[in-house]
Amino acid sequence: MAQKLNTQKPDYSPYVKKFWKYFFMGFGGVLLFFLFASWGLFGSMPSFSELENPESNLATEIISSDGVVIGKFFNENRTPVKYEDLPKHLVEALIATEDERFYEHSGIDGRRTLSASLSLGSRGGASTITQQLAKLLFHGEGSQFLPFRIVQKAKEWIIAIRLERQYTKNEIIAMYFNKVDFINTAVGIRSAAKVYFAKEPKNLTIDEAAMLVGMLKNPSLFNPLKREEKVRERRNVVLKQMEKNNFLTTTQKENFQAKPITLTFTPEKYNEGTATYFREYLRDYMKKWVVENKKEDGSDYNIYSDGLKIYTTIDSRMQLYAEEAAKEHLANLQEEFFLESKKNKTAPFVNIKQSDIDRIMERSMRTSERWRILSEDGKDEEEIKKSFYIKTKMTVFTWKGDRDTIMTPYDSIRYYKHFLQPGLMAMEPQTGFVKAWVGGIDYRYFQYDHVGLGARQVGSTFKPFVYATALEQLGMSPCDTIVDGPFMIRKGRHNVTEDWEPRNSDHQYRGMISLKKALALSVNTVSAKLIDRTGPDAVIDLVKKLGVETEIPSQPSIALGAVDITVRDLVAAFSAFANQGIYIKPQVIVKIEDKNGNVIFEPKLESKDVLSKDVAYAVIKLMEGVTEIGSGSRLRTQGGGWKFERVTGYPYMFDNPIAGKTGTTQNQSDGWFVGMVPNLATGVWVGNDDRSAHFRTLATGQGATMALPIWALFMKKCYADTSLNVSKEAFEKPKDLSIKVDCYVAPRRQVNDSTATDSTAVKIEEQNTDEFGI
Structure with a gap:
């Protein structure tokens, strides 16, 4: 009997049910997984507001007056x-x-x-x-x-x-x-x-x-x-x-x-690029600003991550020209300094004892970064000192580029003390806007700012304040004459502790001399006589009203410049003369915006009337004499034989009105020149960080050789850039001027004089015994 075939189909339904069961379980699991993730069960998720404003570190931009980003503050750039x-x-x-x-x-x-x-x-x-x-x-x-x-x-x-x-x-x-x-x-x-x-x-x-x-x-x-x-x-x-x-x-x-x-x-690094010293000054300014200015919610601004835009008064073109001028001149001047140092066994220090050198060097070691790091590592003083005498590989600054070498840290400190440093600030007298700021030669190696921090002795650049006080207090004029002869202020007068008899730097006396010529030739006896008549306190009061913040001793000797002032304060004070007697505090910020472009800060102009228009203009005319017949007349020469013509950069051949004053301190530690045209005042200081390091001779160590050429090179570049609109016009003369300022100036000629000083850098050939023919 035939076997019956099994026609029943297999039942797959249990497998199908399991498939869909596991499918939906897996699908549901995935959905739950994503749902739990979105709820933050696997770690925090951004909220709606965070998605709307995702956190991001945004650099703060520093923007020049001509729209150029000259630097940034950032954690992330x-x-x-x-x-x-x-x-x-x-x-x-x-x-x-x-x-x-x-x-x-x-x-x-x-x-x-x-x-x-x-x-x-x-x-x-x-x-x-x-x-x-x-x-x-x-x-x-x-x-x-x-x-x-x-x-x-x-x-x-x-x-x-x-x-x-x-x-x-x-x-x-x-x-x-x-x-x-x-x-x-x-x-x-x-x-x-x-x-x-x-x-x-x-x-x-x-x-x-x-x-x-x-x-x-x-x-x-x-x-x-x-x-x-x-x-x-x-x-x-x-x-x-x-x-x-x-x-x-x-x-x-x-x-x-x-x-x-x-x-x-x-x-874009903090210590490289343009305006490095200014940017560090601004960083310090902003650190104080954030303490005094809060966000709407009361929290602090962060200059490194809030994406602020700081619109500054600095002009990127002028800043570039100022830096170029300082480098062009100092590269040559430094070569002269090194040549002179070869003959000096204690170089760069001049005329000081070995014990004084040891004291200076130890102080420098103790304030160095190496000392700080080793001290924090727990090293004792003896061990730290020894490390300064161990030769090591290092990269050092030279005017021909960075150089890899091997030397001891002690020798590197002494090497850097050879370098001359500049301080330059340019500002608009009418606005207080600072247009250029050069605090040193290279911020990577020299981080001390010689514009805002470095108060140095100003020498003869202080004399215009003495003359201004005399014009205001005594009713004098630039054309009035005074005797240039031996003079003494006795002990007890004006707080003098012993008899003080100032002498002219060339040891000569000229007899009757006008105030204009006396300032032009920086005659010490005349300055001393003027401060004796006004009293030191009257001069100090004027200088304080002109914004100078350093302490000034109530002594007649300040008439010759025994006063420490920063470049910033000196330029601002001089600017008041070009601004019809109105002092305006230097201003570096126009406005600050947040990352959304909202203006969150606009500084207020700080100004005050200090001198009458007539007196201010008379002082300008006095200082014009410096560039016409005095040490500043180098600005108008064609050169021709001057021993240090390579260093000073002749010829300049300016033919427009310039008011200015040179200054040279004792032992040539500081060289100054402040020069002004109607819409720009610029001050320049040159010297070594350590006052014991300096030129040995006045020929190279005076302000007319050290500082004036930087001013001249800077102004040449500014005039060449016609988009800057730097004035070549005459200073504005007040209506109904009550002070006589138009004085006859005798013809002059320049002669070579390698031992020139502020008062003898340019010899005057007079056609008349009296300058004004009186």
Whole structure:
């Protein structure tokens, strides 16, 4: 009997039920996983307000009066840029390389994610630009441990979707470019464009944009400063992607691929670039400002991360010219100093005992960074001192560039004491706006600011204050005459502790002399007679009203400049003479804006009437005599035989009205020149950091040789730049002037005199016994 066939079908329903059961369990688990992640159960997630205002360290920009960013304060050197300021080809390069379907997805590219999963990443990652931004904004690189990576990836997806809901595609592109780190102090595309190519992002060429986008894959690996060929290969990959996505033609791609990597590397560091000393002065100013100025919610501003914009009074062109002038002159003057030092066994110190040198050097060691570090490491004094006599490799400053050498730290301290330093400040007398600020020769090596901090003895540049007091208190005029002859102030008068008999630097007396000529030739006896008549307190009172903050002793000797004043205060005080007697406190800030462009601070102008217009103008006419017949007349010469013509930089040949005064202190420790034209007052100081280091002779150590040439070079550059509108006109004469100022000046000629002083740098050949023919 035939066997009966089994026609019953297999029952798969239990398997189907299990499949759907596990499917929904898995799907539900994934949903719960993402839901829990969005609730923050696996770690904090950004709130709505945080998504609206993602935290970002934004650099504070320091902007010059002519619109140039001259520096920044930052933890991360990031300055935001808007989408409309990004060139089209930069955006195209990013999309072609990082996220071809950027405008089609909503934060997550499902197609790329599936492809990356199936290939286990061998075909590249699946992170969209939005996901990369989410990672940058809210949780960084993260852990490589697989469970943590899964959690982080989930959070990244959630944040990416939220970002897409909160922002437009263009805003996401801009946020991404503003956040990415291009290394070498460049965070964000604007900093990167400036650091690597010295330009704004909108000015980037296609190949430059491709290079920067290529760096995003791995900035350290594709560092253009270290791996140029590798960077070039990566850039060409980006260009190929742009061709693939029809952003470039094949010909364009090939042309750009053939180009070399050409950088204009300009790192934005605090101790490099332009106006370094000014920026440090401003940093100190801002530290005090944030204490006195709060945000609306009462919290403090952070100058390193709040993205402020500080609009300053500094003119980037004038600042450049001032720095160039100081370097041009001091490079030559320093050579002269080194030549002179070869004959000096105690160089750079002059005429001091070995015990004094030892004291100076030990003080310098104790205030050095080396001493501080070793002291914090627990080293005792004996051990620290020994370390200063051990030779070590170091890089030192020279006028011909940084030099690698081997020397002891002790020798390096003594070496640096040889260097002459400048202090220069230029300001507008009518506004108080500081236009240029040079505090030293190189902030990397010499960090003491000789404009705002370095109060030094001013020598004969103090004399105009004595003359101004005499004109105001005694009713004198520049044309009045006085006897230049032996003079003594007896003990007890004006707080003099013993008889004081000042002498002229050339040991000569001229008999009857006008005030104008006396100031021009810096005659000491006349200054002493004037302060004897007015009293020292009257002069001190005037100087204090003119903004000088240092203490001034009530002694007649101040008439000859035994007073310490900063360059900043001296220039501001002199400016009042050019501003019709009105003193205006130097101002360095025009306004401050927050990162959104709201003005949060505008300083108030601080001014006061100090002198009458007539007296102020009379002082200007007195100081014009300095540049007509006195030591400042070098400004008007053609040179011709002066021994140090190479150093002083003749000829200058200025033919416009200039009011000024040179100054030289005892032993040539300080050389000064303050010069003014109607709309610009500029003061220059030159000397060594240590007052015991100086020139041995007056010929090279006087203000007319050390400081005046820097002023002249600076003004030459300013006049050559007609966009600056620096005046060549005469100073404004008050209506109904009551003081006689138009005095006859005898013809003069310059002669060579290697032992010139402030009062003998230029010899005068007089045609009349009396200057005014009286």
